[in-house]
Amino acid sequence: MPGFADSFWSNDYAAGLGVLFSKLQQGVVEDRQVLTIARLRAEAEEAYGQRLSEIAPAADKLTGGFSRDDGATVRKAYDGMRAEMQEASQSHIRIAQNIRDLVVNPFSRWCDAHETRIQDSQDVLQLRIKAHDKQAEVVKKLRSNYFNKCRLVEDLEEENKLAFQDPESSPKQNQANAPPIPEIKVQPHKEEEPQNEEVYEIGDDVYQPEQMKKILSQMLSTIKMGETKVPILGTYLNTSAGSDIVEYLQRSMGTTSVSYAERIGQDLISNGMLRLIGNVGNTFANSSKMFYQWRPKAFQLAGIPEKKQTLGRTFSMPATGSDGGDSSPVVGTVSEYLSSWNVLSNSNPGETAPQRLQREAREADEKYKAGVQKLDELRCELEELIFLHLKFLERCELDRLKAIKTVILDFTGTIGNVIPSLQSTVDKMMLFQETVQPSGDLRYLLENYRTGSFIPKVVVYENYYNKVDEQTFGVDLEARARADKKRVPVIITTILTYLDNHYPDLEGDEARRGVWLLDVPLAQTHKLRAKINDGKPVAPEVFDEFDIPTVATLLKLYLLELPDSLVSSHVYEIVRTIYTTPATDSSETSRIAVLQQTLSQLRLTNIATLDACMNHFTRLIDLTSADEEYVAALASSLAPCVLRPRTETSLTMEEKHASRLVRDLFANKDAIFSELKRMSTASHSIAVPGRPRAISTDESNRKALMEERNKALLEKKIHHAPRSRATSPAPGPRGHRRERSSGGPETRFPIQTSPTTGSDRHRSSLGSLNAVKRSSLEVPAPDGSTSPPDATNGSPLKSEVEPEPVLEKRDSLGRGAAAKFGSSIPATPPRETSPRGVTLEDRPMVD
Structure with a gap:
């Protein structure tokens, strides 16, 4: 069952927390209602006891009655009734006092403390959310100012190019009656001046001219103003x-x-x-x-x-x-004359207008970058604080429900122990007490009032020239892969390789499986995230000061912070349709086929990354002999990282399609991804210039796009020039040779760390005797078997590939387990005389 920390998140943080605190405040009112019932019952019992105690004295005021009959039986009956009346009076007074001592007074103090805890948490979170939203507005203004400065620099450069163009190269030199070369005019800059209104930084705030006008008019009309005489x-x-x-x-x-x-x-x-x-x-x-x-x-x-x-x-x-x-x-x-006489009137002497604009653009860029960094720090601190408070509030709400259960029990006991005649009422109240289920009420609250899972929304630094070398987290997956010049981002392969190398350090398969299910504090994960969130390749030594579950949680946090899930939200409705279709005899076969077609619509970077992750998890499941319960828990934990809807609603929060998709990827990984590789190779083997690219409407990076296009044309000319090819070190029987896969760089896939057929997968906690893993770049043969690549078809991915050791059957707690996880990239595979299929290489990206 998800807890508060996984249930009350929203894009602006305030909406989800608002729903939670409204329910918690409702709980405070419920506590007051229970307290009111107990207090009024005590007052009623006391009033009833007082009235009962007044009956005997009122009867004794009547003289000449039973007082004169000392030995009559009727007198004994009267005395018995009188005594029972007095006893009943004392019993009800004791009930009232017990209710006050056992229920009203302690529960009233607890209610006050509970209400204070809820209000303090709400005040702290509201203050942090306001600070975060304020910084977000500042970042928007700084971004607008930075983009405006960059546009001015570009416009000035374009004007200079047009103004100082050589007349002989002018496109109108051959036209008759051509008009004279246009002169440089400053009018375009005057038209853009209103967009760059001067802002005033006063204290910690930035004010627009209209806001500054109101402040100054109030100050000049309120502050005492006069004349001051200065000697001389x-x-x-x-x-x-x-x-x-x-x-x-x-x-x-x-x-x-x-x-x-x-x-x-x-x-x-x-x-x-x-x-x-x-x-x-x-x-x-x-x-x-x-x-x-x-x-x-x-x-x-x-x-x-x-x-x-x-x-x-x-x-x-x-x-x-x-x-x-x-x-x-x-x-x-004299002072005015001296103060205004400034020999160096310009802080930047000799600066031209283009230089000034470029300097202002750089300064605006630094301010914007600093603002984004501060906003990211505030967001991380806010999320950490929300996590702590949500867990604390969940305990508070559970304690409140338990307290009400205890109050009902105590309230019932005070009545049931004193007056046996109220046993039927007591039985009913005990039945009511038994019907209170704190865990069930908490589940009901979560099922009916959840607002969303923890999906952090990262405000990334948007470089004007589309560079992504400043940040790692929150950047689009394909953009990150292009910056790394790999099909799979370096951070993912580094984390998976690090985990493979350190699984043997853990004691037992239970600890290895628990790496992905442990609840790691978000502050610890954010601490590691801050160390590597610089857009540069990650050194594995950075992970050594953190435990292995923190490194695993970092990968899940990276996938959660992506703008879109690995399986894009665009195909969420298709996946929903796949798993809501009525089952038939051949449901699994048809479902896998439809899943293959659906996943083929994804970008190659997403497919490659998904393949690398599934290789890692399926190998972990096989080598640790994980049971069905663990596979279900792992799929549920990874589901938000793999597939998320575009907009989370109350319906999508209850759906389990993402978890079922991960289960299918675990169970049918080989069939799905081998088919995806075949489809990718077939689609890219056709001699087509390239996939059509959508026309971009964003002109903020038009200069970078023009430079990239010119560079691509130049490289195309160079590639078309005749060149000699290197001879393959191990030619096949048909003399086939080539430098790279014929499908182009788009057909490359990441590290493949598990076999492509079910027969090659060994389920063993300690590894199997004489087990040999296939190469990570193998492609299934037409008959379904696998063939390791030789020098003809491909090469190992990296230079640090080590030989795959022959696994020795040992105890799961021994260091022999290192053979299972020691390296995610197998050794140089045995050579085969006749290559089959197409081997995909992880070369640097050139597209």
């Missing part, structure tokens, strides 16, 4: 003390500390809205003796008229600044 320099208008500005920022803008308010004041100075007078420098401080003059820029942004100096006797010198005359003191302008 004169009198300055529109000045405010630093302490007044800080006081306003703390009162109206919600700044939490004086240091943060001083940061805001310093940013106002940096943006040309304030300046320090009467002192050297331009530092903002919370001081009543330091005065700052509001610059004309602040009044212009706020739309408030500036107070000008009056006509009178003045001594002034010409100001060279852009606003020197407007902000000068009334008497004397």
